[in-house]
Amino acid sequence: MSFQATPELEAEVNELITHYPVKRAASLMVLHAIQEKFGWISSEAVQWTAKKLELQPINVFEILTFYPMLRQEPQGKYAIKVCRTLSCALGGAYELHHHFCEKLGLDAHKHGAQTTKDGKFTVEFVECLASCGTAPVMMVGDKFYEGVSHKKADEIVAGCK
Amino acid sequence: MAQEYKLILKHADEPGYTPDIECYLRHGGYDALKKALAIQPKDLADGKKLSGAEQIREDVKVSGLRGRGGAGFSCGLKWSFVDRKSGKPIYLICNADESEPGTFKDRQIMHKDPHQLIEGMIISCFANDVKLAYIYIRGEMPEGAKILNRAIKEAHAKNFLGKNILGTGYDLEIYVHRGAGAYICGEETGLIESLEGKRPYPRIKPPYFPAILGLWMCPTIVNNVETLCNVKHIVAMGGAEFAKLGTPNNTGTRIVSLSGHVKRPGYYEIEVGKATLRELLYDKNFGGGLLDGRQLKAIIPGGSSSKVLKAGEKFKLKKKDAEGKEILVETDMLDLPYDFDSLAQAGTMSGSSAIIVMDDSVDIVKALANLSEFYAHESCGQCTPCREGSLWMNKTLQRLTHGEGRASDADYLGKIADNIPGGRTICAFGEACSWPVQSFLAKFKDEFVAKGAADEARRAKEIEAPAEHKQLESAQH
Numbered sequence: 001m002s003f004q005a006t007p008e009l010e011a012e013v014n015e016l017i018t019h020y021p022v023k024r025a026a027s028l029m030v031l032h033a034i035q036e037k038f039g040w041i042s043s044e045a046v047q048w049t050a051k052k053l054e055l056q057p058i059n060v061f062e063i064l065t066f067y068p069m070l071r072q073e074p075q076g077k078y079a080i081k082v083c084r085t086l087s088c089a090l091g092g093a094y095e096l097h098h099h100f101c102e103k104l105g106l107d108a109h110k111h112g113a114q115t116t117k118d119g120k121f122t123v124e125f126v127e128c129l130a131s132c133g134t135a136p137v138m139m140v141g142d143k144f145y146e147g148v149s150h151k152k153a154d155e156i157v158a159g160c161k
Numbered sequence: 162m163a164q165e166y167k168l169i170l171k172h173a174d175e176p177g178y179t180p181d182i183e184c185y186l187r188h189g190g191y192d193a194l195k196k197a198l199a200i201q202p203k204d205l206a207d208g209k210k211l212s213g214a215e216q217i218r219e220d221v222k223v224s225g226l227r228g229r230g231g232a233g234f235s236c237g238l239k240w241s242f243v244d245r246k247s248g249k250p251i252y253l254i255c256n257a258d259e260s261e262p263g264t265f266k267d268r269q270i271m272h273k274d275p276h277q278l279i280e281g282m283i284i285s286c287f288a289n290d291v292k293l294a295y296i297y298i299r300g301e302m303p304e305g306a307k308i309l310n311r312a313i314k315e316a317h318a319k320n321f322l323g324k325n326i327l328g329t330g331y332d333l334e335i336y337v338h339r340g341a342g343a344y345i346c347g348e349e350t351g352l353i354e355s356l357e358g359k360r361p362y363p364r365i366k367p368p369y370f371p372a373i374l375g376l377w378m379c380p381t382i383v384n385n386v387e388t389l390c391n392v393k394h395i396v397a398m399g400g401a402e403f404a405k406l407g408t409p410n411n412t413g414t415r416i417v418s419l420s421g422h423v424k425r426p427g428y429y430e431i432e433v434g435k436a437t438l439r440e441l442l443y444d445k446n447f448g449g450g451l452l453d454g455r456q457l458k459a460i461i462p463g464g465s466s467s468k469v470l471k472a473g474e475k476f477k478l479k480k481k482d483a484e485g486k487e488i489l490v491e492t493d494m495l496d497l498p499y500d501f502d503s504l505a506q507a508g509t510m511s512g513s514s515a516i517i518v519m520d521d522s523v524d525i526v527k528a529l530a531n532l533s534e535f536y537a538h539e540s541c542g543q544c545t546p547c548r549e550g551s552l553w554m555n556k557t558l559q560r561l562t563h564g565e566g567r568a569s570d571a572d573y574l575g576k577i578a579d580n581i582p583g584g585r586t587i588c589a590f591g592e593a594c595s596w597p598v599q600s601f602l603a604k605f606k607d608e609f610v611a612k613g614a615a616d617e618a619r620r621a622k623e624i625e626a627p628a629e630h631k632q633l634e635s636a637q638h
Contacts, residue, residue, distance in 0.1 A: 019336040019338075020336075021293075021377065022357065022358075022377055024357060024358035024359075025338075025356060025357050025358045026358065027358035028338070028339065028340070028341060028355065028358060029338060029339060031341075032300070032339055032341065053358075059358075059359075062359075062360055063358070063359070063360060066343065066360045066361070067300070067340075067341035067342055067343050068341070068342035068343065068538075069300045069301070069341040069342035070341050070342075081301075084531075084534075085262040085465070085531065085532075085535050086262055086263070086421075086461075086465060086517055086528060086531050086532055086535075087262065087263055087420035087421055087426075087517055089528075089531050090420075090421050090422060090517075090519065090523065090528075091420075091421075126301070126342070127260075127262075127342075127344065127535050127538060127539065128260055128261075128262040128263075128344075128465075128535070129301055130259045130260060130264060130265045130267075130268050130299065130301070130302070131265045131268060132262065132263050132264070132265050132418060132420035132421075132426070132515070132517070133265055133418060133419060133420045133426040133427045133428060134426070135420060135426070139301065142303040142304065144304065
């Protein structure tokens, strides 16, 4: 399902709106809430958000297209984000990314996020995740992993059921 | 020998220390807040009264606290710019959008000792008559956001937040606002736009100084996580006592994020200026030295935007001699005290206090290409020199690292980098993306030229080789 305004979502969004004297300010948090529930933000979700916050859809859409974390299409069940910025690169982030791609049958040289055919994994490079002392670091969904060796990477993948 | 000095991270890594409020209270938590709220108005010689809030603001000035986010601007001065006569509400935003590559100190505070930040924020809000505050945390830190939300809830339950805090009549709400993966949101006016629910395009100053026209065009204070934590300690120990920590004009402690090619990467809290770069890299208390058999090549001393320092570089550092006269002392880059002013004298900055160490295994062109890719990705696109320049620099560096370089690329890169900063862009991102390129080129130009020249020579050979191949083909036909 791409989007449905459930009572649960309504309640969460209504609460979020109370955090700000101006409704528009809630838009980023509302989009986070939607993405958490549906995995991505569809145009129906944009329309709904705009209406809820008394905005034009373009006001919501321009946020959706700007922020790298917000998605306009579904991703794999497990989203693997490997940090690629300098300290992690010095610590082997490119090799780690390559390892994931090879293991999951993806093209390590392709730019941007890639999803496996079965829709289980999405692998992408992201910019600095702010844990440079434990490079290389990565996330799977909301879970954060530090000092990821190739062996640890294999265990992480194996743990994704 | 330089030692760690744990003020902010005093408890964070102690065994058994947990992020919940009961643990924080057992360690003297919220005592500084109680002290702050109880400060009595002080009579001045001219008959005027100084309120408790005003006294805290004065004390923060006395402490000499400088912002821990990157610019190192005086916190007391920043607070003094706030327009208190407009009649509009004053907002405070905690900048927890920690995303300067190399930096991972705020993460430690928020994950391990969130109440310290909350207490620092409440005191700072009280001192500035703020009734509504936000923590703008990186989208990539969902766990941190959860921990902070829990901490806020706990603080509410104890009436450290909410209405009529501890019976003083003071009201305050703090909300967590999550970013969504854009580095530019760390720039304070970009952050404000983002919080307002727009694209985080930085605002032009003047007129949009946050202290006057900030969030919803109201006076707004934006402070880094570590800065706000320091306010708690300033109230607890007094500004004058705080100023004794560190070195003159570089007071207090700083959490240094150390990453790259050292044996013990990690975060180390030091008194500002009481450890040199050499000590931070080589002492067993800190980095523990380079990896075996390696030589130092370069360090980036204050987050990825700061200008690189080359191993063996010497600087003339201003010092006072025995009679108090100012003299210039030649100082090796490794002997620079790690503080705001010494690094500035060396033409770089301590920025977000993040040191990235690179040994002689590093391909310096590749390292810069990595950073340029970051800046090309993160430019918000508002100002042409930055949007185009960051992309051109990245493209040029990518071709240099993918066998398509030219010997002239070094000069070309320099020309682009020189045409982005210096008032041509709205915010300091223009500087941030140019400084690495300018400094890498200034100090390692030969490596860029050599790489480009080698690519050209190789391509010239490749053009000759297929020609022979073609002759062979036509002969066969």
